[in-house]
Amino acid sequence: xxxxxxxxxxxxxxxxxxxxxxxxxxxxxxxxxxxxxxxxxxxxxxxxxxxxxxxxxxxxxxxxxxxxxxxxxxxxxxxxxxxxxxxxxxxxxxxxxxxxxxxxxxxxxxxxxxxxxxxxxxxxxxxxxxxxxxxxxxxxxxxxxxxxxxxxxxxxxxxxxxxxxxxxxxxxxxxxxxxxxxxxxxxxxxxxxxxxxxxxxxxxxxxxxxxxxxxxxxxxxxxxxxxxxxxxxxxxxxxxxxxxxxxxxxxxxxxxxxxxxxxxxxxxxxxxxxxxxxxxxxxxxxxxxxxxxxxxxxxxxxxxxxxxxxxxxxxxxxxxxxxxxxxxxxxxxxxxxxxxxxxxxxxxxxxxxxxxxxxxxxxxxxxxxxxxxxxxxxxxxxxxxxxxxxxxxxxxxxxxxxxxxxxxxxxxxxxxxxxxxxxxxxxxxxxxxxxxxxxxxxxxxxxxxxxxxxxxxxxxxxxxxxxxxxxxxxxxxxxxxxxxxxxxxxxxxxxxxxxx
Amino acid sequence: xxxxxxxxxxxxxxxxxxxxxxxxxxxxxxxxxxxxxxxxxxxxxxxxxxxxxxxxxxxxxxxxxxxxxxxxxxxxxxxxxxxxxxxxxxxxxxxxxxx
Numbered sequence: 001x002x003x004x005x006x007x008x009x010x011x012x013x014x015x016x017x018x019x020x021x022x023x024x025x026x027x028x029x030x031x032x033x034x035x036x037x038x039x040x041x042x043x044x045x046x047x048x049x050x051x052x053x054x055x056x057x058x059x060x061x062x063x064x065x066x067x068x069x070x071x072x073x074x075x076x077x078x079x080x081x082x083x084x085x086x087x088x089x090x091x092x093x094x095x096x097x098x099x100x101x102x103x104x105x106x107x108x109x110x111x112x113x114x115x116x117x118x119x120x121x122x123x124x125x126x127x128x129x130x131x132x133x134x135x136x137x138x139x140x141x142x143x144x145x146x147x148x149x150x151x152x153x154x155x156x157x158x159x160x161x162x163x164x165x166x167x168x169x170x171x172x173x174x175x176x177x178x179x180x181x182x183x184x185x186x187x188x189x190x191x192x193x194x195x196x197x198x199x200x201x202x203x204x205x206x207x208x209x210x211x212x213x214x215x216x217x218x219x220x221x222x223x224x225x226x227x228x229x230x231x232x233x234x235x236x237x238x239x240x241x242x243x244x245x246x247x248x249x250x251x252x253x254x255x256x257x258x259x260x261x262x263x264x265x266x267x268x269x270x271x272x273x274x275x276x277x278x279x280x281x282x283x284x285x286x287x288x289x290x291x292x293x294x295x296x297x298x299x300x301x302x303x304x305x306x307x308x309x310x311x312x313x314x315x316x317x318x319x320x321x322x323x324x325x326x327x328x329x330x331x332x333x334x335x336x337x338x339x340x341x342x343x344x345x346x347x348x349x350x351x352x353x354x355x356x357x358x359x360x361x362x363x364x365x366x367x368x369x370x371x372x373x374x375x376x377x378x379x380x381x382x383x384x385x386x387x388x389x390x391x392x393x394x395x396x397x398x399x400x401x402x403x404x405x406x407x408x409x410x411x412x413x414x415x416x417x418x419x420x421x422x423x424x425x426x427x428x429x430x431x432x433x434x435x436x437x438x439x440x441x442x443x444x445x446x447x448x449x450x451x452x453x454x455x456x457x458x459x460x461x462x463x464x465x466x467x468x469x470x471x472x473x474x475x476x477x478x479x480x481x482x483x484x485x486x487x488x489x490x491x492x493x494x495x496x497x498x499x500x
Numbered sequence: 501x502x503x504x505x506x507x508x509x510x511x512x513x514x515x516x517x518x519x520x521x522x523x524x525x526x527x528x529x530x531x532x533x534x535x536x537x538x539x540x541x542x543x544x545x546x547x548x549x550x551x552x553x554x555x556x557x558x559x560x561x562x563x564x565x566x567x568x569x570x571x572x573x574x575x576x577x578x579x580x581x582x583x584x585x586x587x588x589x590x591x592x593x594x595x596x597x598x599x
Contacts, residue, residue, distance in 0.1 A: 208562075248567050252564065254562070324541070342583040342585075351597075353516070355594070355595055360516055360518070361517055364517070373511050373512065374534060377507075392551030393549040397546070403559065448554075448555025
């Protein structure tokens with residue numbers, strides 16, 4: 001373990017930092033102050049959208065108090081930041097939307113509460129695409145800390161590039177070491193893809209593992225919370241605190257007890273069968289990404305795993321299926337934003353319906369409006385069967401394809417995204433290009449399977465490449481084990497961008 | 501099948517979204533581009549398949565619970581109304597709906 005005199009606090013892993021805090025070699029207040037100062041020094045990256053130093057330091061003082069009282073939790077005093085899709089007391093909760101500018105939640109999301117109960121201190125809220133709709137974090141209407149107007153979130157590996165989305169601020173905060181670990185949410189790849197683009201580790205658990213209570217809803221049958229950190233070991237620590245049934249608050253929460261996801265990190269990979277889906281390695285995959293992924297797979301062979309060719313024949317269909325189901329559910333979820341009980345309300349209107357229409361026209365950004373329109377259309381009379389139900393049926397086929405594949409393998413590996421992070425504005429005139437780039441993360445999302453991104457090397461422009469690992473339902477511990485063993489054999493997750 | 505400007509107007513009304521003419525035109529182009537990639541999904545034979553709502557239901561039965569209909573929260577009216585656009589005497593204000 002490193003000591004604070006030789007290693008800066010922001011270079012420590014969550015587990016090392018927690019150990020230092022427990023040994024009371026550093027206080028939670030000092031730790032929080034260190035990260036707040038660092039966050040402000042690097043605010044040009046646009047990662048944070050809200051800080052409340054007073055609230056953070058009050059939580060840190062309370063954490064120090066619990067430590068002194070001997071009632072420390074597993075994450076006692078560890079500062080974390082939350083994607084602004086989680087509602088929090090003491091910090092505004094905006095989901096990156098003008099619709100919720102300045103919104104103050106009267107309660108904490110279950111995931112936020114559980115992490116706080118484990119002792120974590122909240123540093124602030126992190127930028128994201130509006131209502132988590134996007135793959136580049138270019139759809140945020142929020143002004144980052146230090147800015148008066150919306151500004152891009154920048155990838156610390158090359159600030160001319162996007163960080164990925166929708167958990168872009170989350171990925172940047174970890175990659176630039178502005179937080180030791182953070183929360184994210186994944187609907188169609190929003191944890192895995194930005195983790196891949198920013199060279200960090202992120203996991204989306206099985207759908208239903210983590211409560212959705214207090215997560216601003218995008219697509220309810222797909223949304224899932226998960227941790228993002230530098231290593232699989234740190235993700236395991238956070239995930240253990242985040243999961244567990246929430247029967248009174250989330251009707252889709254599974255009746256599965258919380259687990260210690262760190263328990264099998266060290267297990268041997270000898271004889272592990274890793275399925276390689278042919279459809280993930282076709283023409284659309286950039287050669288630089290392919291080279292990094294192939295090299296990571298070779299490492300797995302050295303660790304005793306066996307690569308097994310498999311097929312996920314409906315991979316391409318996952319794009320239309322996802323982009324029907326997610327907007328359909330979004331159009332329903334976002335109907336609550338009507339300017340009555342919370343959020344933005346237009347100033348001038350003639351009657352109630354006019355107020356709704358103008359409020360929503362002013363409060364929502366272009367991408368959100370587009371998805372609401374798609375969703376409204378596919379749920380409307382005469383189109384429901386042809387689009388929404390058809391998509392839900394193909395969703396079952398996609399889930400069955402995975403079950404067939406898992407007859408032959410223990411987990412599945414492939415790229416997270418077809419390319420490394422692209423330049424800011426590059427897809428600006430073609431939002432469909434963003435949709436198509438989600439192709440490798442959507443299948444596991446539709447099937448509700450756990451998936452993660454693990455740093456696997458570097459591609460074009462020295463940009464990070466992530467390896468995607470997909471497990472069968474409830475196999476998070478196995479995934480984290482496989483990721484951890486790779487991270488013991490490689491050092492990609494320890495590299496950091498220059499200039500910080 | 502391509503959407504028409506009339507379709508865009510109808511959907512926007514259902515979605516309670518006001519779109520100006522330039523936005524409507526952009527929306528028409530985007531939605532038609534989008535539904536081009538959806539076409540191949542419509543051709544898939546899904547006869548006899550049940551739609552999948554909770555993904556874990558692909559492998560095990562999942563019951564969507566209802567909780568008991570009992571009050572579990574203290575009265576938090578002020579906290580709940582603090583982000584409301586217009587409130588008077590604890591009530592949400594909306595434009596007049598009944599003459």
